[in-house]
Amino acid sequence: MPVIVEVETPEQLEAALAAGVERILVDNQPPERLAEWVNRAGPNVAIEASGGITPETARAYAAAGAAYISLGSLTHSVKAAVIRFEIQAA
16 A cells, blocks of 8 residues: 655654655755755655645745645635526426
């Protein structure tokens, strides 16, 4: 079964790699650190960037080597839209 491990420190990254994890969610790190961790993890580990990423900063995370990017701002900062649906008998 695939396992995704979230890491926030170099020690957690090392522990995940030692356990053989193939997908790692890197939380709340700048693109420069993410690039270091992508290099450390190697090509067989998919890295997902998460935490504080905006549409404006997503490109930097992609350039740093993130295979996946999560933007929480797409859901927790969105404004509600009024949607109306009426059914009328023919």
